[in-house]
């Protein structure tokens with residue numbers, strides 16, 4: 001959205017930089033550090049230290065050392081930051097010289113086999129494999145190219161050759177061997193929107209194919225001439241909606257869990273977002289000024305508090321609130337008034353839509369449970385009371401629903417008294433939010 005400078009920006013005392021007539025517009029769409037766009041790593045990054053360290057301190061070093069380490073599955077509601085997290089991990093990995101697939105996004109009804117095959121071919125190129133002269137590799141490339149064109153249908157049409165899935169494993173193993181020989185390189189495969197792989201057979205075969213490459217052992221010569229076994233430096237990350245947890249646990253549960261460790265992301269606490277905005281508040285965000293130098297845009301502490309208040313810990317809404325505040329003025333201080341103006345005039349409807357989409361996706365029972373919680377005073381939200389409001393005779397009947405909302409979706413937290421982890425959903429169902437309360441606005 002284009003910046004709207006014509007709007008009545010509150011008058012601010014001219015600061016040092018603004019004393020010069022030619023240095024007025026500090027904030028443009030080009031230098032905005034907030035980004036509510038999907039799949040982009042926003043310059044203002046918050047939290048997720050656990051997941052970033054998991055990659056840099058555990059997954060990567062262990063795979064480089066040939067040790068077993070499971071792939072990772074990162075799930076969460078839309079907008080919680082799964083794709084951004086993996087984009088950040090992939091970017092960091094690429095900076096280290098790792099070989100990374102770009103995010104392999106599976107659109108619904110797409111053929112995941114084609115997508116993965118094409119990505120592995122690219123990765124093989126990066127690994128320098130395509131220039132190899134070996135007949136065996138030539139053959140393998142032909143088979144995988146075939147898969148990238150024909151996809152799942154291939155296994156039905158040409159039954160005699162090796163299963164397409166086996167060819168994917170073989171190529172990934174070759175890439176892994178090349179990475180091992182290069183040293184200090186990991187092949188990182190990221191598949192996004194995995195819940196869209198709706199064919200049970202394809203999903204399970206694909207996970208087996210990728211998993212087989214990750215557990216493949218090769219013999220290498222250690223110093224002293226001993227032959228030792230090691231794993232290849234390959235790591236697979238899967239990201240998607242929480243629904244994937246059910247799909248993947250139903251039939252192939254045990255094998256899947258042995259090969260992939262699953263975590264579910266939840267919205268942020270205010271501390272993480274406050275920390276993300278601290279550099280802004282403390283020393284300002286550096287932007288080019290119009291005179292070939294740099295200036296700084298700062299943020300009033302009250303503006304930061306208002307962003308936190310409005311976004312309710314949702315990563316997407318955090319970026320949205322920040323972006324709209326950025327555009328609500330052009331001077332070098334972001335004020336609380338600008339945050340409120342930006343939100344009310346341009347973010348409010350989008351914020352409502354964001355939360356509505358999360359709620360609408362929930363199965364009926366889960367929605368009913370959230371509504372039952374809202375109808376009870378916060379200190380009366382025991383499982384027993386919630387179950388009674390939902391029309392159950394026994395509390396245990398509400399057990400599975402409450403477990404899914406807590407463990408799978410991280411929307412609520414169970415306990416003697418149930419609470420909301422997702423503050424945006426709570427606010428949407430129980431207050432005027434996303435409208436700004438009149439006494440605050």
Ligand SMILES: Nc1ncnc2c1ncn2[C@@H]1O[C@H](COP(=O)(O)OP(=O)(O)O)[C@@H](O)[C@H]1O
Nearest residue numbers: 036037038045046079080081082083084315316
């Ligand atoms: N760690 C983070 N810090 C700040 N903003 C984030 C973070 N992770 C995600 N976001 C923002 O949240 C929005 C949604 O993120 P995205 O990764 O697309 O979510 P998902 O893939 O879970 O649907 C994006 O605008 C992104 O910039």
Ligand SMILES: [Mg+2]
Nearest residue numbers: 038082083084
């Ligand atoms: Mg995403």
